[in-house]
Amino acid sequence: xxxxxxxxxxxxxxxxxxxxxxxxxxxxxxxxxxxxxxxxxxxxxxxxxxxxxxxxxxxxxxxxxxxxxxxxxxxxxxxxxxxxxxxxxxxxxxxxxxxxxxxxxxxxxxxxxxxxxxxxxxxxxxxxxxxxxxxxxxxxxxxxxxxxxxxxxxxxxxxxxxxxxxxxxxxxxxxxxxxxxxxxxxxxxxxxxxxxxxxxxxxxxxxxxxxxxxxxxxxxxxxxxxxxxxxxxxxxxxxxxxxxxxxxxxxxxxxx
Numbered sequence: 001x002x003x004x005x006x007x008x009x010x011x012x013x014x015x016x017x018x019x020x021x022x023x024x025x026x027x028x029x030x031x032x033x034x035x036x037x038x039x040x041x042x043x044x045x046x047x048x049x050x051x052x053x054x055x056x057x058x059x060x061x062x063x064x065x066x067x068x069x070x071x072x073x074x075x076x077x078x079x080x081x082x083x084x085x086x087x088x089x090x091x092x093x094x095x096x097x098x099x100x101x102x103x104x105x106x107x108x109x110x111x112x113x114x115x116x117x118x119x120x121x122x123x124x125x126x127x128x129x130x131x132x133x134x135x136x137x138x139x140x141x142x143x144x145x146x147x148x149x150x151x152x153x154x155x156x157x158x159x160x161x162x163x164x165x166x167x168x169x170x171x172x173x174x175x176x177x178x179x180x181x182x183x184x185x186x187x188x189x190x191x192x193x194x195x196x197x198x199x200x201x202x203x204x205x206x207x208x209x210x211x212x213x214x215x216x217x218x219x220x221x222x223x224x225x226x227x228x229x230x231x232x233x234x235x236x237x238x239x240x241x242x243x244x245x246x247x248x249x250x251x252x253x254x255x256x
Contacts, residue, residue, distance in 0.1 A: 001021050109163070141153070
């Protein structure tokens with residue numbers, strides 16, 4: 001597995017050499033945009049909306065509109081406020097896992113040791129931190145800079161190393177109060193039937209039994225198209241059904 005970042009965990013005055021790895025991968029298949037008549041690739045040009053002139057990169061700057069005024073910024077101005085990259089993942093402190101809001105958990109990463117030939121030295125400090133966190137049953141809140149962006153994350157012992165979950169900042173998370181929820185009374189008879197359905201559907205969750213089916217279906221579609229087969233899409237609109245009848249039907253099927 002290829003690492004995407006290398007640096008040090010700063011544990012007080014101790015610097016622990018580490019490498020960062022993406023813990024997930026994209027299963028989706030990428031498509032090209034092409035001209036329908038001759039299959040030529042579509043390219044997008046950078047055109048000024050005022051004079052329709054195609055622009056070169058050197059003619060383009062970043063800007064923000066404030067009260068109708070276009071405020072431009074140079075690369076140098078923006079570079080001056082970029083967070084300073086020290087290749088250090090600083091531990092800000094330790095807390096209980098339950099203290100981390102689940103809604104804040106984002107991208108997962110693995111942390112591994114650095115190769116001794118690349119300055120990793122001994123791995124003792126890596127395993128020392130892992131074991132003490134495991135014994136204390138704590139997770140660490142960390143901060144680091146990657147690609148000019150400053151991130152916070154939750155670090156926890158995982159298998160033989162660490163799992164790092166990038167955390168969303170508080171201001172990134174929208175309030176659930178913004179979501180429209182239409183109030184409705186719940187019929188008690190329906191509630192009892194729904195409870196029986198839930199009781200019958202309780203099971204032991206097995207993560208490994210779930211697979212992403214869209215990509216496989218897409219591969220099959222590609223193979224059929226490549227073989228010249230005609231694809232006829234089948235669209236079935238959902239039917240409007242009685243909630244009570246559907247609950248009764250589910251219960252009847254479960255009791256068979």
